Amino acid sequence: MDAAWTSAVNRATGMADSAKRFLLPFRRPPPPPPPCPDPDPNPVQILKRLQRQAFYDIMQLRERQEKVERVISLFKATKVGPFAEESTRVKGVVNVAGSLPRDISEAESCISSRFVFEAPVRKKDSLFAELSTEHRYVSQENDHIETPFVLSKLMYLSNISDSFSVAVVPKGARCKDFSTDQNIREFA
CATH class of the missing domain: 1.10.287 (Helix Hairpins)
Structure with a gap:
């Protein structure tokens, strides 16, 4: 902890000297x-x-x-800014097959979508976010119920070397199915 305070004090004095100069x-x-x-x-x-x-x-x-x-x-x-090196890559799947009723008597329809965003943060680090939705319109006595567009996965991937990388996910999240591949090729 003392090293952190020393580092902070050194940075502050360095900034003061720089401002003075x-x-x-x-x-x-x-x-x-x-x-x-x-x-x-x-x-x-x-x-x-x-x-x-x-x-x-x-x-x-x-x-x-x-x-x-x-x-x-x-x-x-x-x-x-930090995202200037490369552009954000987006890969998405939209499923509209569920919106077509198979039977005239079916009152439920479904459109689902998933989008994965990969944004490079530093030279080798990336931020992955997946937004997904499943719009279900269910008619119940003239009420329409739908599910919202949600952030389903969030991960920060830091590639320290070619053989060692660290993935960080928010506390309580379950991100077991994210690949550490930089190209998000495996999107199912």
């Missing part, structure tokens, strides 16, 4: 050094002084430009 150049720059009180204005000395002042101004502008470029690159990096 970032904000210091935005304050007013110090005034240039006063000119030498030389009664004899030598043209060479004047040129040297002007060159030093110009160099100082150019360096200040360069530092500000680097700060702006850093802010813009951070903005672009955070706007992309």
